[in-house]
Amino acid sequence: MLRAILSRSSESNDGLSALVDQLVRTHRAEYASPDIPLLRKAYRIGEQMHRGQMRKSGEPYITHPLAVTQILAELGMDTTTLAASLLHDTVEDTSYTLEQLRADFGTEVAWMVDGVTKLDKVSFGEVAEAETTRKLIVAAGRDIRVMVIKLADRVHNMQTLGFKSRPSQVRIAKATQDVLIPLADRLGLYVLKRELEDLVLGIIEPELYQEIEKFLASGGDRIARVEAARRRLAPQLREVRVTAEIVDRPRHHYSVYRERNAGRPSGRHDPLRLVLLVEGSDTDCYAALGAVHNTWQPIPGRFKDFIASPKFNMYQSLHTTVFGPDHEPMDVMVRTRHMNRIAELGIIAQLSPSGQRAHRGPEKLLWLTRLLDWQRETNDSAKFLESLRCDLADEQILVFTSQGKQVLMPLAATPVDLAYSVDTRIGDRLIGAYVNGRLVPLSRGLADGDLVEIITAEGGDYPGPSQEWLLTAKTPQAQLQISQWFAGHRDDRMPEKALGERITAGRAALKLALHQRDRGLSTDEPLMRLGRDLGYRDVDALCLAVSDGKIDAGQLADRLIDMVDRVPLSSGTPRAWQAEASEA
Numbered sequence: 001m002l003r004a005i006l007s008r009s010s011e012s013n014d015g016l017s018a019l020v021d022q023l024v025r026t027h028r029a030e031y032a033s034p035d036i037p038l039l040r041k042a043y044r045i046g047e048q049m050h051r052g053q054m055r056k057s058g059e060p061y062i063t064h065p066l067a068v069t070q071i072l073a074e075l076g077m078d079t080t081t082l083a084a085s086l087l088h089d090t091v092e093d094t095s096y097t098l099e100q101l102r103a104d105f106g107t108e109v110a111w112m113v114d115g116v117t118k119l120d121k122v123s124f125g126e127v128a129e130a131e132t133t134r135k136l137i138v139a140a141g142r143d144i145r146v147m148v149i150k151l152a153d154r155v156h157n158m159q160t161l162g163f164k165s166r167p168s169q170v171r172i173a174k175a176t177q178d179v180l181i182p183l184a185d186r187l188g189l190y191v192l193k194r195e196l197e198d199l200v201l202g203i204i205e206p207e208l209y210q211e212i213e214k215f216l217a218s219g220g221d222r223i224a225r226v227e228a229a230r231r232r233l234a235p236q237l238r239e240v241r242v243t244a245e246i247v248d249r250p251r252h253h254y255s256v257y258r259e260r261n262a263g264r265p266s267g268r269h270d271p272l273r274l275v276l277l278v279e280g281s282d283t284d285c286y287a288a289l290g291a292v293h294n295t296w297q298p299i300p301g302r303f304k305d306f307i308a309s310p311k312f313n314m315y316q317s318l319h320t321t322v323f324g325p326d327h328e329p330m331d332v333m334v335r336t337r338h339m340n341r342i343a344e345l346g347i348i349a350q351l352s353p354s355g356q357r358a359h360r361g362p363e364k365l366l367w368l369t370r371l372l373d374w375q376r377e378t379n380d381s382a383k384f385l386e387s388l389r390c391d392l393a394d395e396q397i398l399v400f401t402s403q404g405k406q407v408l409m410p411l412a413a414t415p416v417d418l419a420y421s422v423d424t425r426i427g428d429r430l431i432g433a434y435v436n437g438r439l440v441p442l443s444r445g446l447a448d449g450d451l452v453e454i455i456t457a458e459g460g461d462y463p464g465p466s467q468e469w470l471l472t473a474k475t476p477q478a479q480l481q482i483s484q485w486f487a488g489h490r491d492d493r494m495p496e497k498a499l500g501e502r503i504t505a506g507r508a509a510l511k512l513a514l515h516q517r518d519r520g521l522s523t524d525e526p527l528m529r530l531g532r533d534l535g536y537r538d539v540d541a542l543c544l545a546v547s548d549g550k551i552d553a554g555q556l557a558d559r560l561i562d563m564v565d566r567v568p569l570s571s572g573t574p575r576a577w578q579a580e581a582s583e584a
Helices: 003-008 013-030 036-050 063-074 079-086 098-105 107-116 121-142 145-159 166-186 190-204 206-217 222-239 253-261 282-295 337-350 366-377 381-393 415-422 424-428 476-488 499-516 525-533 539-547 553-566 575-583
Strands: 244-248 273-278 318-323 329-336 396-401 406-410 430-435 438-440 451-456
Touching: 013 036, 013 063, 013 079, 036 063, 036 079, 036 098, 063 079, 063 145, 079 107, 079 145, 098 107, 107 121, 107 145, 121 145, 121 366, 121 381, 145 166, 145 190, 166 190, 166 381, 190 206, 190 253, 190 337, 206 253, 222 244, 222 282, 273 282, 273 337, 282 318, 282 329, 329 337, 396 415, 406 415, 415 424, 415 430, 415 451, 415 476, 424 430, 424 476, 476 499, 499 539, 499 553, 525 539, 525 553, 539 553
Parallel strands: 273 329, 396 451
Antiparallel strands: 244 273, 318 329, 396 406, 430 438, 430 451
């Protein structure tokens, strides 16, 4: 589906008109209530603003927003999202301002365009990439469609990456692999995840990609083998009165690559993998599974029930592996058609007709909530991006608290990580934990499905976290909260901090307080002015007072914001002060 989009682009006006007409037809076919005038208006303005700009391929730049929007239309996204997609590069690459866009298309479209707009490297320097990623996650927390646009945008950019230099190709591919592919997985958007995985593999390991291409093409008798499996299974399904479509699901390139890395031997061709799309209820899926096991011998240890225990990204299905035709291993997945739509489209299948997320069922994105909480408490951009990559790279597990709450954690997270993910105060008061009814060390790694009871100290006097927790905690959130506790509690367990460390801690506390208010410092000039007003000789003295608890960082941030917002900008205002007034 996605690869075919490239072949439709053309430099001529007739070619562009054909692309727009194709987009309109797709949107009408895939979305129940399309607003075609809005879609055409977004295209007209996007084409006008990008007119004269060319891609490295030599095509008019507007072909890129059109291709991205075609991907989204084929996914069934709403008109508002498509309009934002057509305009997603205008604010970044043309003279079209966010204010003009808001006036022309409203707040909703403007918000999505702003969410996917990269921050200026000239203004932000080395932290531009990290802060752009942070901005994307914050925007997705308000409207998940921002993330869907970004993923579709990266798919098309990866498809046309061949026109860039080899170093640029590798850099973009690795950034996609580190952040965007895991985010697609978290959203359950497997149709985009698979495409990105194959594109990245083709860039990073081109020779291996070609080898896998030949391997997948070697199964010339695959159609006959699938048909033979259908004929064997169909009578068993009729016997249990289950109607199901039996669909072949060949592995994609990265899937083969992953299995080879896991040490699984590959035969002369790609083993069969079937999906049973059941017309009925969850109960019918289990009946169909019984029919599969009555037809072929199941391989022990290869059954997984994701219907009773869905994955964190809403995925539901029954998985089994059997000795299929010619006694070769064959994977079989059993799911309803609704489950299959979620398996392919993830969060998109949970969107209401207006494009907003539906507030029901298993669609609560616990991992996104955790990221949003964590980014508000992390003021170091580089550390944020590094920890985000680490967090996304880890395999996820789902654990349960004694109150029945489900919590998504990285693999091998400890009870300490769980306590801090539930509430900072619970983490600070943690003194023990029961896992599946047994008292365990707080350094023990948790496993998928564990039931954890957190034991906390009661009353006003409690010991607080141990410094050893910093060595065993898995999540950046827990590590940050533990460090902040020690930064604010100097007692007989901790030596007096050096003067420089206290100043640094005070500055960090102020930066964090500003960041929690969606503000930031570009220069120290406003801070110097406020410090003098408060009777401090310089910024260091003011930061020292914050570190020593003489001034509350939050109150200081509020006074700084109030002071900056009240200062009118004039032509004589220094450039650094103007930047600060717009940011702080």
